Amino acid sequence: MIKVSEFIERREKLYNKLVDNSVLLLYSGTSIKSSADECFDFVVNRNFYYLTNIKQEDSILLVTKINGVIKEYLYISEYDEVKEKWTGKRLTNSEASSYSGITNILYTPTMFANLQRILENSNDFEKIRVLYMDLEKFNFVKDDTQTKDVAEGLKLNYPEIEIKDVYEDIVRLRMVKSNAEIEEFKEAIAKTNIGLQKIMRTIKPGLYEYQLSSLFYYTIQDYDYSELSFNTIAASGVNATCLHYPTPLAKLKDGDLMLFDLGARNNLYCADISRTYPVNGHFNELERKIYQIVLDCNKLIIKLIKPGITISELNKAATDFMAKECVKAKLIKDESEISKYYFHNISHHIGLDTHDPGDRSLPLEEGNIISDEPGLYFKELGIGVRIEDDILVTNGGSYNLSGQIIKEIDDIERFMSYK
Numbered sequence: 001m002i003k004v005s006e007f008i009e010r011r012e013k014l015y016n017k018l019v020d021n022s023v024l025l026l027y028s029g030t031s032i033k034s035s036a037d038e039c040f041d042f043v044v045n046r047n048f049y050y051l052t053n054i055k056q057e058d059s060i061l062l063v064t065k066i067n068g069v070i071k072e073y074l075y076i077s078e079y080d081e082v083k084e085k086w087t088g089k090r091l092t093n094s095e096a097s098s099y100s101g102i103t104n105i106l107y108t109p110t111m112f113a114n115l116q117r118i119l120e121n122s123n124d125f126e127k128i129r130v131l132y133m134d135l136e137k138f139n140f141v142k143d144d145t146q147t148k149d150v151a152e153g154l155k156l157n158y159p160e161i162e163i164k165d166v167y168e169d170i171v172r173l174r175m176v177k178s179n180a181e182i183e184e185f186k187e188a189i190a191k192t193n194i195g196l197q198k199i200m201r202t203i204k205p206g207l208y209e210y211q212l213s214s215l216f217y218y219t220i221q222d223y224d225y226s227e228l229s230f231n232t233i234a235a236s237g238v239n240a241t242c243l244h245y246p247t248p249l250a251k252l253k254d255g256d257l258m259l260f261d262l263g264a265r266n267n268l269y270c271a272d273i274s275r276t277y278p279v280n281g282h283f284n285e286l287e288r289k290i291y292q293i294v295l296d297c298n299k300l301i302i303k304l305i306k307p308g309i310t311i312s313e314l315n316k317a318a319t320d321f322m323a324k325e326c327v328k329a330k331l332i333k334d335e336s337e338i339s340k341y342y343f344h345n346i347s348h349h350i351g352l353d354t355h356d357p358g359d360r361s362l363p364l365e366e367g368n369i370i371s372d373e374p375g376l377y378f379k380e381l382g383i384g385v386r387i388e389d390d391i392l393v394t395n396g397g398s399y400n401l402s403g404q405i406i407k408e409i410d411d412i413e414r415f416m417s418y419k
Helices: 003-013 046-052 080-086 093-100 108-119 146-156 167-175 179-202 209-224 237-243 287-306 311-328 337-339 411-418
Strands: 022-027 033-036 060-066 069-074 105-109 132-133 139-144 162-165 233-236 257-262 272-277 369-372 376-377 384-385 391-392 398-400
Touching: 003 046, 003 060, 003 162, 003 167, 022 108, 046 060, 046 167, 060 108, 069 093, 069 108, 093 105, 105 108, 132 146, 139 146, 139 384, 146 162, 179 209, 179 257, 179 391, 179 411, 209 233, 209 257, 209 384, 233 237, 237 257, 237 376, 237 384, 257 384, 272 287, 272 384, 272 411, 287 311, 287 369, 287 376, 287 384, 287 391, 287 398, 287 411, 311 337
Parallel strands: 022 132, 069 105, 132 162
Antiparallel strands: 022 060, 060 069, 233 257, 257 272, 369 391, 376 384, 391 398
16 A cells, blocks of 8 residues: 555655646546436546545645645545435545645535635735646546636636646656555556466356456456456457457357456556467467467567667567567568558556556656567467566666566466366
8 A cells, every 4th residue: 555655745746846836726537427317437537646645536636836835725525414325435534634645625616716716816825827737638527527628717717827737747757656556566466367367277168258358357356356457358369369359259269369458456556467378278389389479579578678768669679579580480471561460569658547648759767667568460360469568667677567477388388287
């Protein structure tokens, strides 16, 4: 569990980037209507959570920086006995303060009046020059209102105040993981491994893809009520050549491979792992050939990851390697053909989001966590292979956080033989 002191430190780092005589306004988000009186499950804005440790909807962080003095105000929903009977307990003021480290806890309906008071320079406030907001697209504060809509309304009323998007500043902080965050990842990956081991013990011809997708979910739920990082991809045979195969309805066939792209979450931190297994427990000669190229590429990239290198450079190395190896294996005639069989990026940042926001053009730095996911997809052969690990960038190179999840051909076949 991440300590409250770390959330306070994160906010301090952000506040240091704000100009003097400014205001910061951030929203946790709100539930979005799905149909009739139903809403989608609430998903907290990850930038808001990263700074506050608050996961509750309709919460707001308001911060003033005036003459170098920081004042924080956290707004939460006030107690409503009827709502709690229907939808569960809400944070009390003391709980919100304890979780966030913010002492000034107020109620959400009063926020806008207080913001007006600050922006209109009343009650001895200095003239506010800049208002910072997270203007990420689809950042909803109401069912039909986004933060950009709030920003436009404020700009009309206060044209003299400059509105700046603070999204990139928060993302830059999120890109470098602390030791506590790394521990959250390790736990998420350990849960994912438990689910994958259950799959390897269970998989066989005649089952349906959705049965194994569901098996993973219920295994991690049974472990400690864990949630999925994202909807599981469970694709057998030719279906594995579709990157984000959405409909796991096919029956598993003897002799096919099955690709899994999945992960468990721990305290919102997302594991993102891909493994490819033989449905009958044994790789045939062609499957071995393709799988080994992907595996060797996966290992090469782990060796290349270090501070200073870019994801674009890693992707070029992966593309060049697999092109050469596929020509050697007579899977393609010319290296230029590789784009037909490897057509995605080798990596992305991972964190509170599976595809964590981050500038892929920036050189990697110590504390980044990125994926390493080479793949080859031969539709005409009915074979798709992807092997993905979660890699921590260290001072001296890299560390494979998911190294305990087996991926060698012999290890997989040996493990699957004990059913």
